[in-house]
Amino acid sequence: MQQEIQTRRLPWYRTVYRGKVLLALYALLLSVFALLAWWVHGHPVLAIDVVITHEFQEEQSPWLRALMLAISFIGSAPLLAAGLVLITALLLWLVRLRLEALVLLGNCLSSELLNRTVKVVVARPRPLPTLVEVLQAAHGASFPSGHVMAYVAYWGLLFSYALILFEGRSWWRILLLLVAGFFIVMVGPSRIYLGDHWASDVLGGYLLGGLWLSLWLLLYLRLRARGLLASRRRPPVSHSGSDVKRAALPTSSRSRRLS
Template sequence: MKQEKPANEQIQNNVQDKVEKVQQEVTESREPWYMVSRRTQFLIAAYLIIFAAFSALAWFVHVHPILSVDVVITKEFQESKKPILSNLMVAVSYLGNQSILFFALIVLTALAFWVVRLRLEALFIIGLSAVSTLLNILLKYIVSRPRPNANLVEVFQRATGQSFPSGHVMSYVAFWGLIFSLGLILFKRNRWWNYALLIIPAFFVVLVGPSRIYLGDHWASDVLGGYLFGGLLLGLALWLYMFLKGRGVLAPKTRKPGEQMLDPQPSNHGSHQPARS
């Protein structure tokens, strides 16, 4: 029993050392605050612009549930029956079909951000996915558009519920799109994982739309609606993120000597001490 305590302490020390090394690597790869602010403002503008057509599209598909252009696009997508393409489309959509697995991935990703002291970002990863899911349910109820009919196109995976907007697309934009955005605005390109934070999320966001059309689960206009509304949510989330970040919410309390200001420091209105040069 006397040897058990030192062994446990050694394990804890080893874990703590590894965590600190990861934190240090992430900190060294962070962009300074002024660069984060500039990039985020650009993304917010881009995400809000793509929302401009969403309301009109939602109204149009509510009035016209079946569009000839949707049928044509789906048939074009489904012309190729190559196994490699079919397997790729199924694989891309797989995560969205497994709610528990997707939820676990979201939680683990948020935990990883929390461990490296990106705590506000961790909360946004969970929060945006939750809000996106709830709004997708509400929008589908309001628009009430039926899913593609097997008499018109091939339906490889029959899904339940309404069709507009695509839940897969919205959930992927909320999770993978946010990871991509954070990877783009927060980090430099001096680590291999900096590129992984961009390439992997972009892969899923770009391909989830075509996969839903190819599998016959959604019309192309459902997918477009998912991207548009998902882009709106992402833009609003980044605006709120910058608002809270600018006030130092959940920012690290201390910085190492000589370290760049990676996060803005909350203003202290109650202090009137003169600044030191």
């Protein structure tokens, strides 16, 4: 096994190159987010945000409003969201995916703390009812979107687990990918449509949430490669009755039968 790992490892120069590419990508994402945060801190209301919200809210059909409310419902109920994360982590632990359970808890909790910290620093107010239609009033600061970061942390990690841990075209794997992808993509538009966030808040949530998720995935893959909290597989048990009886017989009895 050790020899196979050594033969499959990349040369050091290729490893360094990939590491530099990842660092450059993370630095770019962080720079864009920092620039956006600095800009909205000094300009709480952007004309482009108002225009985008008006475009989203042009269609006011009951079914669309109900859909947008349903998409944001989990994030709007803190106890429900916390319970969902805890239940998912417990299920992962019970199926012997212990590292995955701990990473899920750590990612979701740290993402929430990071979001609250940035909101305090940026201190951007929510959209005003005088500028846009606020269909669901929210409290606290606006940048970055807490719903978006929470959904990227939870659903994004489940989406990644489905890609990393399992293969094939099983219906439950495809269903998990579709459901997770749906919530990740649609939570942003739902926050704009409901008037809870500006488009720049949503963009900031995707940028910071995606960057934070990437860092946790890197940590997870490194710990998984080292075999931390790896599930121990039980040796296969033979269900053949003759094999069980033969194993239970003393050596002398088996030798007399053979003779």
